[in-house]
Amino acid sequence: MxxxxxxxxxxxxxxxxxxxxxxxxxxxxxxxxxxxxxxxxxxxxxxxxxxxxxxxxxxxxxxxxxxxxxxxxxxxxxxxxxxxxxxxxxxxxxxxxxxxxxxxxxxxxxxxxxxxxxxxxxxxxxxxxxxxxxxxxxxxxxxxxxDYLSDRTVTPSDQYTGHVTLRVHPSVIDEFYNFRFLSVRQLGISSGLHPNEFVILRDELGTSKSALLKVSPDGQRLEPLHLSNDPVWGITARNAQQRMALELLLSDDIPLVTLTGRAGTGKTLLTLAAGLIKVEDEHKYKKLLIARPVVPMGKDIGYLPGEKEEKLRPWMQPIYDNLEFLFNTKKSGDLDKILMGLGSIQVEALTYIRGRSIPGQFIIIDEAQNLSRHEVKTIVSRVGEQSKIVLLGDPEQIDHPYLDAQSNGLTYLVERFREESISGHVTLEKGERSRLAQLAAERL
Known part of the structure; x- marks a missing residue:
């Protein structure tokens, strides 16, 4: 009817x-x-x-x-x-x-x-x-x-996490360590794994034997992670998902990376550390560009008093807090001097990067869960040659009045690019900020 x-x-x-x-x-x-x-x-x-x-x-x-x-x-x-x-x-x-x-x-x-x-x-x-x-x-x-549901990408239980745990016979894990790769067919999986997805193999007999692998870009092989667990700009991965995140962030062959997770899981800190390595040490990119929405509804900041930098500071303070930690600054004003001296790190409001073509840069978009589908398309489509863009956010903490965990632009981007070999995604699950922060995220 x-x-x-x-x-x-x-x-x-x-x-x-x-x-x-x-x-x-x-x-x-x-x-x-x-x-x-x-x-x-x-x-x-x-x-x-x-x-x-x-x-x-x-x-x-x-x-x-x-x-x-x-x-x-x-x-x-x-x-x-x-x-x-x-x-x-x-x-x-x-x-x-x-x-x-x-x-x-x-x-x-x-x-x-x-x-x-x-x-x-x-x-x-x-x-x-x-x-x-x-x-x-x-x-x-x-x-x-x-509710209007046509824009919802996927149900919460089906959201792509970027990693899966499989229980296998210990001989399969031994074969991986011997030959340094496995074919997807050896796992008895004809479909379901995506390019650049991570796989944790665990012994089905209950021993502690395990392995961490990554699906190749063509989706046919399981390969070891290319990076060791050495510190990145002083930051060391504290759990498996953080190792996965660094693998994607430091890979020059993956220009689009999305990271989701609750507050305190290390999304912003890991991404900033990877960006600093790529820009300042390896000189892979000309500039590190960091942006986030100035306010949840995307309004301009013109009504705020002061110059542009003074207006931006309150909204960008979480970024500056992480940079102060990475540069180990001791006094107020030290970070501003460092950033001025480097000249290759730019902190901007999202308003100011729309409409630009951005080549040769490591781009970080924080709080991306507050972006609509159109806004995400506008931003990602501006990425120029030799650039890498990383979008971060927590789909459970959305301030936009018309978006939710299933309809926001970040979730939409993750689901639409899960089959693409040039993208990678990881959902960070374990909070590493503090025991109190982890409990707050889980119970409040």
Missing amino acids: KKIYVLDTNVLLHDPLAMFSFEENEVVIPSVVLEEIDSKKRLADEIGRNARFVSRELDRMRGQGHLHAGIALPSGGLLKVEMNHRRFVRVQELFGEMTNDNRILAVALNYHMEELEHGEAGRPVILVSKDVLVRVKADVLGIKAE
Whole structure:
């Protein structure tokens, strides 16, 4: 049976193509949504871009007929702009002031009541919103409500971690140490392993015998890690996942690396250490460029007082803290002198690297879980020749109002590139900041 989907403003501002994502069903956009989109179209951030895109799409579709009567969608569905709020009295009685959210609820309620009049022939009416409280209000009114799920890449249990543990006969581990490689077929796995994925082999008989391997770029062989566990700019890997991360970070053949994990797992520190080695010691790259979103919603920093460096400092302080540790500075101001003397380390707000072509640089994007799919595409597509880009983040700590652990740009990037030989990913699991920090991440 076909359905009627009523869209909240936040769905279109999150995914401007959402109106085309409901197959052969009817899609309804309340007129108040157009007003809210119009109020956002002048913003310079991702929300403003999406608002302008939606406006242009609706204007284009207007050429095919009257929006209030319905425009046929490529999927076989119908798109309508609805102005009918005549059920607003009941909504106002329950929730008080007639806000824009409540007007959207009134439109959904109106459709719901009309379809109930048709009895069994009536179509289900579903309100789609990224706003939890709007969905709760819809439930109070007896309207079915759903989150917008079309943008979700994968369920949490299926998220790619970049490593897998396999239990094998001890003879398989012995063969690896003797010949320094294994074929994927020897493990009895016809599929499931990805290029540059890490494999931990453990003895199925229960002994302590084990091995850490990496899948070759062609996905056919299991090879030993190329790097020893020697310190990198004074930092030594403390667990298996950190060794995996350093293997990817220091490999010149992998230009795209993604690292995820909770706070305290060492993502930023390991990446900065690897970047310093590559830029300052090996001179593989001309510059180390470090960037992060200045605020969760991607707003500019122009309203903050002071010069650019003074504005950036509060947002970039976690980066400076790690650099102070790596350079072992003792006094306030020592780090600024070091950075000024080196000249090859640049700390920027993400706002300032958009639109640039960035060749020959080691690029670090911190807090990437707060980026949308479009923003991640914009950033990664700017990477020039002979550059390496590393994106870091914790998908469980998202501040963006319309993103979650499954729909953010970092998770999207990990899943889309898991089969590519030029990329690698590791999810860091064990906190190494302190025992207190590890317990806080697990229990709070």
